[in-house]
Amino acid sequence: MNTNKTEQQAEIKRVEGIIGKILRWGVIIASAIMILGLLLFLLKGGLGYSDNYYAKSFGEIWTGIIQLKPYSMMMLGIFALILTPVLRVVVSIYSFYKEGDYTYVWITTIVLIILIISFILGLVFNL
Template sequence: MSEKKKTTTAAEMVQVETIIGRILQVGVVLSAIVMGIGLVLLLATGDSGYAGDTVPLTMGAILLGSWQLKSYAIMMLGTYCLILTPVLRVVVSIYAFYKERDRLYVMITTLVLIILLIALLIGLTGK
């Protein structure tokens, strides 16, 4: 590999690492803000937005409850944002390994992504 190509690849990797760091920072801050809004709404109204022990368990119910400003649904939405943050990091890592032409790590990271998505699907559907 030529020296110029190595320098370009190194610069791209620094840029990708910066993007990954930003994704993690923004994801955590965004989820904290969303959960904080739900908590403030819960404390202000004293109501979770649901009767008894009922809670939103599916993504559809969480999104609908958030749209209806139900505090518990908003806090659950913040939790899902926090869960999806590292998943997005894995996606960016696949791109980074692809740019480095590291096929082994692309395959391993893709397998990790598939496992994460299957686990999320199982969690969302409850099956």
């Protein structure tokens, strides 16, 4: 009984470490992408699009990334920054499950569903 509890505590500590690494590396990667976009902006002298036009869809942004357009690169950095806490929510679901805290598994799953719905609505309505 004691070893099972010790193993569970070790697993919880390991998952908490993973969550910390996800948050840290997510911010580092997003920052690096944003800095790359800023450097491209300074080198190219603009955002890469004509006046009053900005890429709005994922397709336009991916095309802009391939063409090394500064605005698209910065949007990728923002997207990476937004995905960081979403990934944390996914790992938290696993963590709560391992702890046996099923109430928080459900609550966190609902939060994840709300996040997914908000992303889908944003894509559908181009908000």
